[in-house]
Amino acid sequence: MNIVLHPSYFPNVAHMAAIAQADTVYFETDDNFAKQTYRTRSYVYAANGKLLLNIPVVYTQKNRQKYRDVKVAHNTNWQTIHWKSLLSAYKTSPFFEYYEDELQPLFEMKVDYILDFNLKCFEVISDCIQLEKNIEYTKTYQHEITDATDLRFLINAKSENEFKNEAYTQVFENKHGFLNNLSILDVLFNEGPNTLHYLENQNLNL
16 A cells, blocks of 8 residues: 655654555655644653653744744754653663664754654664665645545544554553553564564554
8 A cells, every 4th residue: 555644753653554564655745834743742651651752843833834844943952851761761671772873863963854853763763673665755735645545644643543553562561551652662672673573563443
């Protein structure tokens, strides 16, 4: 199948399973930006449970902005905060040290635009899990998609998504139980080289 979806910040399991099972992935790059979506947020499993990692952006709701034009705000040291959060959450996971050197530069690089950064994160994750996929980018925004499966709704962090991924061992599940549909980072650090196989075998039902 061919799918259309938004690039997101370290995509969740639903996003990545859809990508892993697709023939061609069309990334939506001509849409208007909206707040409170996975464009700027990702959820990981920390010692106290589900933890939000949020990227601050320079955005005004008075004037519509294209996703590709939205800049990252640098009034907080969010990259350092996010990396320290990942260290705290996953340093005892089976595969954190295995991927640490590939991921850390993302939290040290100069970041200007949120879309460009999300695409870079996806590129690094794809390398980590050895995902080879035909990626295309939309040229114009289409309200209705007729030639591919429209999964753009997955970007909305507020929407109720019934997607349930197959359980795997998580670092803190003895404290809070299994947490569903977290960032791909949670799968990567816990499943390591098995991550792609795991994604390819998820029952999507989206």
